[in-house]
Amino acid sequence: MSKIHVSTTVNGDPVEFLADPRESLLDCLRNHLDLTGTKEGCGTGDCGACSVTLDGTLVCSCLVLGVEADGKSVGTIEGMATGAELHPLQRKFIEHAALQCGFCTPGILVAAKALLEQNDNPSESEIRYWLAGNLCRCTGYDKIVRAVMDAAAEIRGAA
């Protein structure tokens, strides 16, 4: 049960850490790398609060072992803004007040960014189905969906 050396890339930066095989990628991000933007909600893959990208693919980091990330590339909420400049999704979430307690917000932003990277003009229904794996108990989702649509429009306009 010895610890395993993991060498990975997080938000473009090479990082290394020692992981107990039992630790999830979420545990490793938060406890070894001090990247606490990714949240643990359910720990069972149901709520999506821990959403990150692994080699560009959206996953729940609570259902990935830290040791599985070896040699892969991880993207988290901390990599979303460029310096002090917020990503359009982050700005639109603020403008639309698309968050209340904010606990689900990092996961939803990471998930929405993954959507817009493959479809910059999603319909409301496509957004709702895409975000089906991200639960929010405060907003009722409407403001989130509107913020994503508005951010998509801005990104299309800027392109």
Add this chain to the structure above:
Amino acid sequence: MKPFDYERAVSSNAAARAALASGAHFIAGGTNLLDLMKLEVLRPDKLIDISRLPLRQVERTGDGGLRIGAMVTNSDLAADPRVRRHYPVLSRALLAGASGQLRNKATTAGNLLQRTRCPYFQDTAMPCNKREPGSGCHALDGFNRNHAILGTSESCIATHPSDMAVAMMALDASVEIQSAAGKTRTVALDEFYALPGDTPHVETTLDSGDLVTAVLLPPPLAARQVYRKVRDRASYAFALVSVAAVISMNEGVLDHVAVSFGGLAPKPWRDRKVEALLSGKPPSGALFQEAADRLLAEARGYGGNDFKIALAHRTLRAVLRQATGLTQ
């Protein structure tokens, strides 16, 4: 979670041999396994990570069918242009399951081998014949709204939760398996799963050290394909009842008929007598009524899931009308 060792498999052969060790368990996508390990329903001593084995291809077979590598993710399989075009029932079933995050990680073999979501199986404080053989089953007279009405036993009434496997069953899929001795064999999906009987902990015909390497689909048929999933909300829920149908018509009568069911049984369910009853006859409300009666003739409710008998009856008839174009 109980401590365990972790090893990354370098080849299918090495993985199958490593799995012979007592307490060894494969991990692929991990979306079901890690949940069960957190609950200590499963307590492996060693995980053999097979997710990086070169089993991620979807390839045409010599006979015009498809060979789906065991590690192809549910998202990649649903999006594969050949699957969308020739096996749309499979693509729709995959997209009806779980969430994007889970489909991105879950694999083809892992989906086949996922465990039941019976709450008694998942709660180590409760008896469960599947988890601890001989300990009893509290679902029989407990909370059983999601449980099976066909193929059950007095030991277990848990359902198999997969959507993907239901579609594959209607497509006459088979499973390619490599043994620890390095031999490859192919088993029809219908024969891959075991019914609970008095050994509900035995869910498949796999032996120790067997590794699922692929799922094979026969050449596509010119047939209507329908997947209908009835559940408590519009997405991200397991099926109460699901029906996959692959049906062709010839000169006004049903010709090829393959219909399979999820949410009803301990395995993806298929009833050849129902298909034989339908084949060769013109579509009609009366015929579909007879087929649904036949499907459910031996169905048994356990209180909370009694509604599934009527729901399955209606859902099958609706799917048959849709697949045959019967309008009344």
